[in-house]
Amino acid sequence: MKKINKIGILTSGGDAPGLNAVIRAVVITATRQYGWEVVGVHKGFEGLLEDPKTSLVHLELQDVISILQQGGTILGTTNRGHFVFSKDHPEELEDPAVATQALQFCKDNGIDALVAIGGDGTLQIAHQLEKKGLPIVSVPKTIDNDLLGTDYTFGFDTALTTATNAIDQIRTTASSHNRVMVVEVMGRDTGWISLYAGIGAGAHVILIPEIPFKLEPILKQIAWRDSFGANFTIIVVAEGAKPEEGDAMYLEEREEGGMARLGGIAKWLVNQLKDRCGDHDVREVVLGHLQRGGSPTASDRVLCTRFGAEAVHLIAQGRTGTMVSLRGTAIQATDIWKIVARQKFIPYNGDLVQTARGLGICLGD
Amino acid sequence: MKKINKIGILTSGGDAPGLNAVIRAVVITATRQYGWEVVGVHKGFEGLLEDPKTSLVHLELQDVISILQQGGTILGTTNRGHFVFSKDHPEELEDPAVATQALQFCKDNGIDALVAIGGDGTLQIAHQLEKKGLPIVSVPKTIDNDLLGTDYTFGFDTALTTATNAIDQIRTTASSHNRVMVVEVMGRDTGWISLYAGIGAGAHVILIPEIPFKLEPILKQIAWRDSFGANFTIIVVAEGAKPEEGDAMYLEEREEGGMARLGGIAKWLVNQLKDRCGDHDVREVVLGHLQRGGSPTASDRVLCTRFGAEAVHLIAQGRTGTMVSLRGTAIQATDIWKIVARQKFIPYNGDLVQTARGLGICLGD
Amino acid sequence: MKKINKIGILTSGGDAPGLNAVIRAVVITATRQYGWEVVGVHKGFEGLLEDPKTSLVHLELQDVISILQQGGTILGTTNRGHFVFSKDHPEELEDPAVATQALQFCKDNGIDALVAIGGDGTLQIAHQLEKKGLPIVSVPKTIDNDLLGTDYTFGFDTALTTATNAIDQIRTTASSHNRVMVVEVMGRDTGWISLYAGIGAGAHVILIPEIPFKLEPILKQIAWRDSFGANFTIIVVAEGAKPEEGDAMYLEEREEGGMARLGGIAKWLVNQLKDRCGDHDVREVVLGHLQRGGSPTASDRVLCTRFGAEAVHLIAQGRTGTMVSLRGTAIQATDIWKIVARQKFIPYNGDLVQTARGLGICLGD
Amino acid sequence: MKKINKIGILTSGGDAPGLNAVIRAVVITATRQYGWEVVGVHKGFEGLLEDPKTSLVHLELQDVISILQQGGTILGTTNRGHFVFSKDHPEELEDPAVATQALQFCKDNGIDALVAIGGDGTLQIAHQLEKKGLPIVSVPKTIDNDLLGTDYTFGFDTALTTATNAIDQIRTTASSHNRVMVVEVMGRDTGWISLYAGIGAGAHVILIPEIPFKLEPILKQIAWRDSFGANFTIIVVAEGAKPEEGDAMYLEEREEGGMARLGGIAKWLVNQLKDRCGDHDVREVVLGHLQRGGSPTASDRVLCTRFGAEAVHLIAQGRTGTMVSLRGTAIQATDIWKIVARQKFIPYNGDLVQTARGLGICLGD
Secondary structure (H helix, E strand, O other): OOOOOEEEEEEOOOOOOOHHHHHHHHHHHHHHHOOOEEEEEOOHHHHHHOOHHHHEEEOOHHHHOOOOOOOOOOOOOOOOOOOOEOOOOOOOEOOOHHHHHHHHHHHHOOOOEEEEEEOHHHHHHHHHHHHOOOOEEEEEEOOOOOOOOOOOOEOHHHHHHHHHHHHHHHHHHHHHHOOEEEEEEOOOOOOHHHHHHHHHOOOOEEEOOOOOEOHHHHHHHHHHHHHOOOOOEEEEEEOOOOEOOOOHHHHHHHEEOOEEOOOHHHHHHHHHHOOOOOOOOEEEEEOHHHHHOOOOOHHHHHHHHHHHHHHHHHHHOOOOOEEEEEEOOEEEEEEHHHHOOOOOOOOOOOHHHHHHHHOOOEOOO | OOOOOEEEEEEOOOOOOOHHHHHHHHHHHHHHHOOOEEEEEOOHHHHHHOOHHHHEEEEOHHHOOOOOOOOOOOOOOOOOOOOOEOOOOOOOEOOOHHHHHHHHHHHHOOOOEEEEEEOHHHHHHHHHHHHOOOOEEEEEEOOOOOOOOOOOOEOHHHHHHHHHHHHHHHHHHHHHHOOEEEEEEOOOOOOHHHHHHHHHOOOOEEEOOOOOEOHHHHHHHHHHHHHOOOOOEEEEEEOOOOEOOOOHHHHHHHEEOOEEOOOHHHHHHHHHHOOOOOOOOEEEEEOHHHHHOOOOOHHHHHHHHHHHHHHHHHHHOOOOOEEEEEEOOEEEEEEHHHHOOOOOOOOOOOHHHHHHHHOOOEOOO | OOOOOEEEEEEOOOOOOOHHHHHHHHHHHHHHHHOOEEEEEOOHHHHHHOOHHHHEEEEOHHHHOOOOOOOOOOOOOOOOOOOOEOOOOOOOEOOOHHHHHHHHHHHHOOOOEEEEEEOHHHHHHHHHHHHOOOOEEEEEEOOOOOOOOOOOOEOHHHHHHHHHHHHHHHHHHHHHHOOEEEEEEOOOOOOHHHHHHHHHOOOOEEEOOOOOEOHHHHHHHHHHHHHOOOOOEEEEEEOOOOEOOOOHHHHHHHEEOOEEOOOHHHHHHHHHHOOOOOOOOEEEEEOHHHHHOOOOOHHHHHHHHHHHHHHHHHHHOOOOOEEEEEEOOEEEEEEHHHHOOOOOOOOOOOHHHHHHHHOOOEOOO | OOOOOEEEEEEOOOOOOOHHHHHHHHHHHHHHHOOOEEEEEOOHHHHHHOOHHHHEEEOOHHHHOOOOOOOOOOOOOOOOOOOOEOOOOOOOEOOOHHHHHHHHHHHHOOOOEEEEEEOHHHHHHHHHHHHOOOOEEEEEEOOOOOOOOOOOOEOHHHHHHHHHHHHHHHHHHHHHHOOEEEEEEOOOOOOHHHHHHHHHOOOOEEEOOOOOEOHHHHHHHHHHHHHOOOOOEEEEEEOOOOEOOOOHHHHHHHEEOOEEOOOHHHHHHHHHHOOOOOOOOEEEEEOHHHHHOOOOOHHHHHHHHHHHHHHHHHHHOOOOOEEEEEEOOEEEEEEHHHHOOOOOOOOOOOHHHHHHHHOOOEOOO
16 A cells, blocks of 8 residues: 555535535545645546646645535536546546546646545546546535435535425415415436425425326325315426426427436426416426535535545545445445446335325325 | 504515514504404405405414414415506506495405505505595515615515525535526516625626616626636626617517516526636526515514504504505605505615625626 | 224423424324324323323324424423432332323323334333333434434434534634634533534534543643634533533532533633633633524424334334334334433544544544 | 825724625725725724734735625724723723824824724724824624614624524424523613514513513513413513612622623523413523624625725715714715714614514513
8 A cells, every 4th residue: 555645636526515524624634634735626537637737726724724614616626528438338438548647647746546526427437547546535425315325425415405495485485375386406317305305395296207207196286285275285396307208399398418407397397287277376496506505504514524534534544446425323435336327216115205105295106 | 533443454466575474563463552353354455355254364363473484474465366457547447346346345344444565566456445445554565675665675685685695505606617607586677686685695797677788798797707717707687687789589588478587587698698708607596486485584574563563553543545664763654645656766876886886796787 | 903093192301393393294194194093192291191181182184284394392392290210210110100190091082002202201201101001102302312223313403503503603703803612502411412513613622421521632722723823712512511620619510400500511611711721702602492493404304204204104013112213314113122211422433533533623632 | 185095994892794794895895996905904993003014914805705795804803902991081092192003003004094893982992093183984883783873783684683593493492391481682781682683583571771671570471471371481681681670689790890791681580580480491591692693694794885885985085084874775974973972772662662562572661
């Protein structure tokens, strides 16, 4: 095991609350406990391909002293870049030269190991670079909570809180106007935010990507609520929820560059429902980027701090090629190869779904 | 002056945080201080045209004991109804019979006077009914703060707070991704929410209906911020802001039944800016109905309580045909005829606009 | 297994955010999914000794429809009562007759099983009553998070959030005035709130009951921060933290009826530190009852809802004598006899403590 | 009128949310709109007596770019110092040499005018320095809102919000336990925070310094609430509220260096009430320093920004010896000599007090 003198740290992929809290924990633990130097890499992995004079920044205690509470990342982040995976061989980089270049960059700049904070894309890149010889520990970030190998990712609790508070706020006005309100939350492939926030805010319909939905049960739920005078209905829908009928027009319209467009499903639902549920006004609110920002919740701050400290310990112990993870109340390490390029879906028969059904929440099926 | 035994109370028009706080203050003050009976009228003025068995509800202390903190209105509200004003004679009801019917309803049900909580539409109806002989005191509600005759309407402070907090949250993520973020807030004809929230959250561009905007100054502001490395820009736009160029296509597309469509201007701006500001991603967030709900702020709760109490005192003193109003630190009464059917715009040369300019905020002109 | 027709539900011990959310989940799940009747018992177990006419309340859907977001408990709660345990045989009730009476009450009122929401005291009583023949499922409630058998209790996340937000707020003013601020949080025997909130809010000293503290390391930490110009220090102290020196005077003064007095340790610390840390003003803030109230966080609402639903399922399956529990991401059942009358302490060598030390936080030892 | 090249800015007295927002507005407006240099003075007026190398800091755009949302003050503040007023001639400085020294400091360091952000003490010092020839504009800061010459001071809305939210939180737990809760808020001489927060949070008893209170009406209010089953009572008390009976022991015990001790009145009340109101537990919560910190509310941020901009304009116009002030919706200037050394009390017969009485709130008289 090589002696560590200097480590790099980068934040990659979509923004999530708590990135700065992880950076802070890494910097303090690495410098105070181990006496290492820490350099920040700007703009994620892309920074490893650029001029170190602008893409590297030396990080000391004073640089991180007041960032624990701040959303965003002082290092910046990018969603895509040169680290694109091949369409034919999805586990290999389209251009293997970028990996070689990144390794050379680290060697040239004395970076002995890397902490990479990010989601599934980050894990894939980290996996490639580790295989080529760059020691990396990853930290599981995504508001979507859809990474395997950890009970929870950081950022999820804050996004969930933002969504729940917003639904609380929409609820009172829905009730005043007897409205059907469609609230679209994040979740392209999985329904973690929608199911948690929907349960947490007392929604009446929750639509998640894991369960293709029909309109009929939704209309029934609205009618049922009307029948005893409740007179308003809150529908929480994940951005990636899909109608079972497979309305081709809809899907075409909604997609943009292979991705669900924010607000697409909410608008589609409003159009489908508006003339079919009596007198009710049907309106949508698309929370969108609100869910990626803001000061992390107390729980997320603690999780980020534990994750960041553990990432440093793992490097010190030579246990790289891993992702820090939460299991119950313990912080552990998971081998990246076991979890890379897979997603954590909501179990169809798990207690969460059963709890929702038992409460009479319509899941669209 | 007729002796008062029973008063009615109704909430009308769009939802606003604090309606319940006014209802509570009216009910407690009227019953405890004056010994009157209070009945709530469901669904605004429409309730005066319906069956009293379902549209009236007797209100006592225990009915309002825990509603101070709750958004929405326990009486329900409607945006439109039979109280439509004539297109040819905009100060007269299209169908004068509805006024007669409403008066008869009050007489039949022993309602000696009415507290009408609402915005400009409410004031117009109240003005008509008062002229026909029904004593009414109005309470100025609108998150838009665009009523004349009062320094502030209730609901505005809460909507402003929701918008400011949301922009705070968007700010960190805009910075992490070097984005231009367009945040659309309420304000069809006036820019109170956008100007206050924009200043309060440190926005870089604020677009308000009172000042038609051009794209050029906005692009300049983005470029200027790039020039010193700020690299992200927050644009706050009122739903009713208008491009000076008078883009006909845009206006057509945006309108729906004579009303700006929520999200219309935000989407238009994103499309206009996205290929003209360098590498920046340009994204929108439409806060929409979020701003109408939620627990009222401390300030709004106090204002609502003072307004509600004063409305009752005014009835007791026979000073109807008035609207309660805030002037400096004092609660007063304003004659409705002086302010009805007019709007309070942001003064073009007032200190608010000057302050924004002095801070280097771009107002689009 | 006896057929269930009617179940009782009660809330016992100190208040905690989320009690109402559990009640709601129990009532909806029991009535909708199983068709049972649910009765609420007022004021905890004491209600089983009183007149059922006042202590029982029939609970239906409409009674719980808007309580998910509300702190407190619609059933009321008591801290102590007739269910006192013997001093000589701490596992037996001082007066066994109260158990007999409670069982008879349930039989008389057709209560086939009970959901008891509470902390360690509740578990002890539940354990006794179950042994005598009353089927009971417990739900682990305590803001202190010190129950064994579950990863987390409900109420903890909300209390932690309240404490963290408060410390955030105190931090800015401590910095402006170069102050040493002592913030006392709940935690009579364990330091869960203090350690989590201290880490989450970036405290510089955290004192927990599990680690007796000395003044010297605290003074050193203050001096160290001064040495590089930080000039203020945040000390988070659990109400039950104890000085190692065993200052007899202090202990005597602090205790009141066998319990630490709120504010006792904070005041003692201020007095000890105030003349020994240079120019710094030393001030205290005692959060106290603030931490027991308020709307539960999103996470707590979800946890409460899952706990409540599971409690009902366990009764349906005849698996009583259990406590619902969270293990990782799963909701499970734990046998009460395995965990009753014991406490969950912070592991001295766990990652939480190590993380704190690695960050340079002083733990007083 | 002398040409301005450089201005100084300082923050003085107790901390208040929004100090940084004012600093930001002053720096941006002075540098961008007028092209002046701005220097910050550390630790209030004391900084004018110290070594400029450490007490002065050059402030540019980038120094204030992200402080709008932050509580506290980047310049630090002190409560007292060498600017003490004579006991015999309370309008004159005990040591006039400090004023001379401060003026010389400004001359030596090219400071042409000063923006002094503070409360009554600050106004007094500013008044003295202006009379000796240093042009000063003051900005009215105090969470207590007790300055004459302005409708509101900044910091008040945030403190009020903190207090109101805390009372909301305490309310649910008071209700669960049938408690009498005494919540002490700031307000040494005036009851602005207590009366506003008490009304805003629906308190049942509000005790303010302007109205000496008796215990009898409080006990009556508790009993009255018990009589219809409300069973809990929230008492909000200003730190400076006084019992009419003039309990000498109490007053002696409570005072410390001429100042009410935080928590003094709350503890006294708990002791007086605890055995005299039936079964109720009586508990206290002392909010204390919580109210001075935290991110300013949206309203406070706007007010601070307008105040800061106006302070700069006034200097540019040579209108010094003034305090910026809010009057209705307008920002104006008030001559300091008209308002210095006086306090704004709650009008005994104003609508606020009348509203409280009309709602059945007990004011202790």
